[in-house]
Amino acid sequence: MPPLLDLPALLAIARRSSAVSQPCNCISKPLAGWEGWPVTLREAQLEQVGTLAALPREEATLDEYHPDGTSYWSIEAPIAPAFYPYNLCGVWACRECGRAYLRYNDDGAYHSESRIRALDPELISAAQ
Numbered sequence: 001m002p003p004l005l006d007l008p009a010l011l012a013i014a015r016r017s018s019a020v021s022q023p024c025n026c027i028s029k030p031l032a033g034w035e036g037w038p039v040t041l042r043e044a045q046l047e048q049v050g051t052l053a054a055l056p057r058e059e060a061t062l063d064e065y066h067p068d069g070t071s072y073w074s075i076e077a078p079i080a081p082a083f084y085p086y087n088l089c090g091v092w093a094c095r096e097c098g099r100a101y102l103r104y105n106d107d108g109a110y111h112s113e114s115r116i117r118a119l120d121p122e123l124i125s126a127a128q
């Protein structure tokens with residue numbers, strides 16, 4: 001099982017990620033906000049380095065955290081691990097460049113979609 005990441009651990013991964021400058025195909029599609037899985041990205045290119053899912057899915061809140069009027073899709077939306085959908089996310093790193101991403105599966109009534117968002121240290125929030 002990937003380790004449960006607390007806020008300092010998440011921040012450390014995010015800061016390392018934001019310091020990466022080498023070109024990589026994992027940034028060919030902008031992932032500042034939530035996106036579907038990029039067709040250019042192979043699943044095996046990312047490896048899971050941790051999880052933010054402190055609770056089982058059925059116990060995790062569906063409340064979102066948007067104190068500044070952002071929405072789920074906003075590229076400025078806070079990354080608040082205590083809130084949906086971050087409370088379901090795994091933290092993944094690109095094997096080629098080391099950039100870090102959040103991933104979870106958005107399970108609808110009829111289909112499940114894999115979503116991905118870049119891990120930006122400036123957006124991480126300790127809100128509870």
Ligand SMILES: [Zn+2]
Nearest residue numbers: 024026094097
């Ligand atoms: Zn990469």
